[in-house]
Amino acid sequence: MPTSADATDTEGLLGAARSGDRAALARLLSLVERGGTSAREIGRRTHPLGGDAYTVGITGAPGAGKSTLTGGLIGALRATGDRVAVLAIDPTSPFSGGAILGDRVRMQEHALDDGVFIRSMATRGHLGGLALATPEAVRLLDAAGYPWILLETVGVGQVEIEVAGAADTTVVVVTPGWGDGVQAAKAGLLEVADVFVINKADRPGVAETERDLESMLEMTVRPDDGWCPPIVRATATAGEGITELLTAITDHRRWLTAGGGLERRRSARAADELRSILVERLHDRVRRAERGGALDGARAAVLERRTDPWTATDELLRRLEDGDD
């Protein structure tokens, strides 16, 4: 298999993916993960085709039952007739695909359902990291016709919270045993959560966790004022609370759409993405200068005082620009 697809490949794969060819979609996602010119080409082609998908981020500490909850949510969405795509985001894993999904028993219920596409995603060499790879993957799934895209993170690292928090609706999963509201505050979860789920609600301590969350939320200044995140109790393994979770998500979606909040969020996200692409491309130039030996030449000239660092970087910048792809 070639490591990059040329324009014709991409066009053919995209046409196939849009006609329901899941292998073509999976191949395109691998190219997006890898970054570079193929990912950019896919982005250019998918961007005009999308805009209809709604994204839901699902984050929370490991062991909170996020995959089981996601599995339940898939079922509830499928019951409405909608197709669903899931991206399981794992910034730590160097590999994507099979391994992680092996554990996802609840999700495997949907493995034979043509209306469900599940894929775990790492970044494999995408220099912009998940912050750039995720919106590209979402754009692709959107273009492939999935009206719901669930972004489930493996843990609650900074990157994962950013990725999940960049969804249209962000669901934060906690458990009675997980700790108090202070921990949620420290992790920055109170600011990004649109819906809280206290999962494993059959365990003791649910009421305390709910009270903790409520009192911490009262003290939190949230970016989208006017929405108070509902707290949903669930026992995902027993299928309890899933309907309530979907209701909370659709309530939030309706509120966002009616008040102009969805447009504002997407506009802010577009600016973030542009800024990230710009910074990434500029850094790429510095890396190219290093690889190409241009920096070594400049360093020698500076050390021998044939030039000064500012004149040398002027010259480097000019050369980088001429060589830009």
Next chain:
Amino acid sequence: MPTSADATDTEGLLGAARSGDRAALARLLSLVERGGTSAREIGRRTHPLGGDAYTVGITGAPGAGKSTLTGGLIGALRATGDRVAVLAIDPTSPFSGGAILGDRVRMQEHALDDGVFIRSMATRGHLGGLALATPEAVRLLDAAGYPWILLETVGVGQVEIEVAGAADTTVVVVTPGWGDGVQAAKAGLLEVADVFVINKADRPGVAETERDLESMLEMTVRPDDGWCPPIVRATATAGEGITELLTAITDHRRWLTAGGGLERRRSARAADELRSILVERLHDRVRRAERGGALDGARAAVLERRTDPWTATDELLRRLEDGDD
């Protein structure tokens, strides 16, 4: 007072500073701290004039007695007839000048000595931070004719260790009460130290601290192989150990110069500085695009799907290049 100096100002100030005008030198340092075109202009002019100064970084935990030790070192260097400049580096202070130096009783001994120039330095708006401002300040002091430049940091934050560690010889100051070698290892001090000082050596625990340092050093892989950092005991308040410290510094200087290590260090530093200037200038372009509204225009076009993020950043990059100063 204008916020930036034009070329004539800079040239005049530099001429005056090189003739021994301390007020002119102080004014130039303020311009360097502030960054921007004046700092760059000063850099261009001072770069060809220097190369003779030797820099000594002095770092360690707050309260370890670094200023007293630096004061002692000034005296020992002055006794050899050499002029000495001191930059007290404080990344946390938004101001430079008087405040911090008020505490520096030992250094004030030298306040009336024309051969000593002491100045504390923050970054006040220099967007490249201390990593860029410090080499610029060193270059200026070098051009002003100081053969010794001491870089004393206030604490042991990451930035301060980087700055002190980028000197020709780096002195790390610990105290018997400061803790064990593990702490030094954690702070990354074992890798940057060329000379250790156990200051306040009249207190109990000196032998233990020395043993700790020695055993940690044995387990440390240092970048410049072949030099084992000597450990000097000092009681700076009583003037004890200062001569031994200066001997350790000059031993290290001799070793570095003879083995080519000085050249290698300066070459690595020149590459670091070029890379930092390059990255800083590229980031500056992104900031200009944001201020100039170019990013907003691109965002609107992307949201309305008149263009895609990659074509939009292509266009932004072209415009940024045309507008580069």
